Amino acid sequence: MSEQYVTNSGPAGDWWRNAVVYQVYPRSFSDLNGDGVGDLAGVIDRLGYLELLGVDAIWLSPIMRSPMVDHGYDVSDPRDVDPLFGDLDDFDRLVAEAHDRDMKVTMDLVPNHTSDQHAWFSQALAAEPGSDERARYFFRDGLGDDGSQPPNNWTSVFGGPAWSRVTEPDGSLGQWYLHLFAPEQPDLDFTHPDVLDDLRTTMRFWLDRGVDGFRIDVSHGLAKPEGLPDMPDAVEILKHTDDDPRFNDPGVHAIHREIRSVSDEYPGTANVGEVWVSSNDAFADYVRPDELHLGFNFRLASADFAADRVKEAITESLAATTSVGAVPTWTLSNHDVPREVTRYAPDAAEQGLADGQALAVGALRARAMAMVELALPGTVFIYNGAELGLPDADLPDDVLVDPVWENSGHTDRGRDACRVPLPWEGAEPPFGFSSTADTWLPIPADWAGLTVEAQLEDIFSTLSLYRQALELRYVRPEFSGDTVEWYGAPDGCIAFRRPGGLICALNASAAPIPLPPGQVLLVSTPLENGLLPPNTAAWLV
Known part of the structure; x- marks a missing residue:
């Protein structure tokens, strides 16, 4: 990396520069109290599994107090844990035991x-138009x-208009309020000093409890x-273009500096x-x-399984971060993105x-793509x-x-399909996720072969592949360096080399x-007569 940008990279030992971060979607990770919804006690109970997997950090999706209209992304009290997940003592214990x-632990x-x-929105509804509360x-x-008529033509990325009209204190229909997501999620105006001051207070509240950082929604x-x-x-949900006035306004950068x-x-x-932006410069x-220390670049998570698309996603992602000396990030899925197994499946x-x-x-x-992302420099x-x-x-x-399902008028099925609870053990639902079969989303019965228990016993399982790949990433010096060098490769294939x-x-x-020259460290699928099969990746030194 260029020396002129060393301030953003910080000391070489900064944990986040080359970390593997595991996203815990708490509702679906592990339920210890038997109500069918995952909780913090369940996360604590499974920390040994995450240690065995070999990750550096966990990212907790929202656990703050919420009516759960958007499963925690509609926060009613940003400085408390929702009882659905536990309480602050549970959170403190999770941080301590993870450390x-x-x-x-990030959140x-x-x-x-x-x-x-x-409370702020209740105050706003009770106040008059033009008031400080509003x-x-x-x-x-x-x-x-x-x-x-709404104040402008903005739409919600969840479907429908981005404005809802309120009933005024005198009972008449009155003003409209903006919500880029669900109507139950009114947008805050950061030009009001209370908003940024409250965000600072919230950050310090959790940082004082030992949290190691945040994923900023x-x-x-x-x-x-x-x-x-x-x-x-x-525009479609979470597919914003750089000229979309709802997002990427230049004023956002002053907020991020704060x-x-x-x-x-x-x-x-x-x-x-x-x-979510399109251009590298943006x-x-x-x-x-x-x-920001890091930014989610979703190019790899949006790329088709095709050599030119994967190479382009990697090249563009590296170009975006290298230009300012930042650390690249890589991910193939999250709670908003279809799982990679389904996304990469050909049309049947x-x-x-x-x-x-x-x-x-x-x-x-x-x-194969898991091995590609884990071979890249930066944070996964x-x-x-x-x-x-x-x-x-x-x-x-x-x-x-x-x-999304309701707000789109049942035209968009939303993100539930990628949020189903994890299967841990046993031969039938709920597979050890909970003591009740009535889980918040049903777990498919045909996931019996995908449980943690079944895969730990199978050296060829996807879980075993991840464990081997993570261990090699940590112990082998060949994974060093901040760049990639592209090799010549047959049509439909890519190959790159790290400086190490x-x-x-x-x-x-x-x-x-044929494989490039070198000693094979790991393959995602066994070789066929010494050749790399289709839909397969290999690491060599």
Whole structure:
């Protein structure tokens, strides 16, 4: 990395620079109290598993007090644990026990919006138009003679309009408020000093309890353009373009510098932002030396399983961070993105395959891509269940609970399929996740072969592959260096080399190929007569 940017990278020992971070979606990780929903006690109970897996840190999706309309991303009290998950004592014990195992703990921070049950929003509804209480949010008069039309044409990324009209204290229909997500998630206005002051207080509350950093939700949306101009076209959920006025306003960067200043009060902590932008220049702005330590770059998680697409995603991601001396991040899935096994599966009807056969191909490709991302320089985020090779679950309509399903008028099934609870042991649901079979989302019965218990006993399982790959990543010096050098490779394949000497080869073609020269460290699928099979990756030195 260029010396002029060393301020953002910090000391070589900063834990986040080359970490493997495991995303715990608490509702679906482990339920210890038997109510069908995962909890903090369940996370504590499974820390030994995460230590065995070999991760450096965990990222907890939201655990703060919430009515759970959006499963924790609608926060009513940002400085308390929701009773669904436990209490502050449970959180403190989790942090202490994770630290005892040399694992860092990061957690979701949700600064863009609150729950409509937050005290501030209740105060805003009770106050008059133009009041200071309403100025913390985006309350606006409607258009038209009677104010019956929304203030602009913005849509919610969950579906439907981004504005809801309120009933005024006198009983009349009155102003509208902005919510880029569900109506129960009103957006905050960071131009009001209370908003940033409260965020600082929240950060220090959790940092004082020992948390090692935050994943900052909707990092690219914290500032809104002056005048709230109309958007040119509707866009899909979480697929924002750089000219979308709802997101990526230049004013967001001053907010991130304020967030960074609080983190700098606590050496050794780090923030990663959810940054959905298109261009490298726009992304780089978020990871400048005085802003986010890390930014989620979703290019790899959005790329098809094709050599040119994967290479382009890697090249562009590295270009975005290298330009400002930042650390790249890699992920293949999360709680908002379809699981890689399903995403990489070929179209069954198009290929003349049964659904199970298509998923089997997707599983091979997911194993290969796990090795690709773990071979890259920077920080890797693993979504819980990826290490088990879980696909998206095929859920019936009547169990769907994601607000996207309702707000889209049942035209978008939402994200429930990738949020199903993990299978731990046994031959039938709930597979050790809970003592009740009535889990918040049903676990497919055909996941019996994907449980942690079954895969720990199988040296060829996806879980065993992850464990081997993580161990090699830590112990082998060949994984050193901040760049990749591309090799020539057959059509439909890629190969790159790290400065330390590691070579990673991916065969995304339909035929076996010769390996690059070197000693094989690990393959995602056994070689065929010395050749690298289709849908397979290999590490060599």
